[in-house]
Amino acid sequence: MRLESRAISLLAVLTALPTALGYVLGPLTHSLNALLGLVPFLPVRFSLGFIPLVISTILARAYLGRGGAVVEGVLLAVTGVFLHPTQPAPILLLRDVLLGVGVEVSLIRSSDLVLSSILLSSLLGGLASYLPYLLYASPLSNPLLIYSSWVILMSNKLLSALIGGYLSYLILRRLPAVCQLGG
Numbered sequence: 442m443r444l445e446s447r448a449i450s451l452l453a454v455l456t457a458l459p460t461a462l463g464y465v466l467g468p469l470t471h472s473l474n475a476l477l478g479l480v481p482f483l484p485v486r487f488s489l490g491f492i493p494l495v496i497s498t499i500l501a502r503a504y505l506g507r508g509g510a511v512v513e514g515v516l517l518a519v520t521g522v523f524l525h526p527t528q529p530a531p532i533l534l535l536r537d538v539l540l541g542v543g544v545e546v547s548l549i550r551s552s553d554l555v556l557s558s559i560l561l562s563s564l565l566g567g568l569a570s571y572l573p574y575l576l577y578a579s580p581l582s583n584p585l586l587i588y589s590s591w592v593i594l595m596s597n598k599l600l601s602a603l604i605g606g607y608l609s610y611l612i613l614r615r616l617p618a619v620c621q622l623g624g
Contacts, residue, residue: 514541563606
């Protein structure tokens with residue numbers, strides 16, 4: 442019973458982490474992207490708010506074991522719909538759940554969490570979480586423009602996912618192994 446209450450407590454903290462950091466990272470992202478928008482034809486845009494989502498999903502998988510990333514993805518999806526109404530609910534739901542599924546699938550055979558496996562999981566989670574955005578794009582209007590914007594936006598999102606994966610690795614390196622709840 443003690444393991445279950447610790448797992449629930451950890452999930453609650455990991456789910457609250459992106460919301461709390463979002464109040465700082467949201468305005469920072471908008472300011473940074475506004476500055477980058479002053480440079481003509483610069484396709485780089487940051488999604489700093491995606492970094493804590495990746496971190497909490499990877500930490501859930503690391504400390505809760507198999508299934509932890511999917512559960513965290515579902516919790517992030519539910520809270521995201523209520524607390525981040527700037528995007529359509531279906532996109533938010535699918536994005537966060539697919540992030541958890543991507544992280545879970547990439548770490549399914551991983552026994553130890555080394556930098557390469559964590560970066561791979563963040564990359565695959567980022568790719569999976571980008572799929573809902575592709576569902577809402579219309580390639581019929583101007584296919585070349587749509588496909589080039591997909592590549593640009595996806596590379597920016599994947600950069601944020603890799604940053605989140607690296608920060609997760611740094612966190613896991615510093616926290617004691619005794620804290621790990623599952624394998």
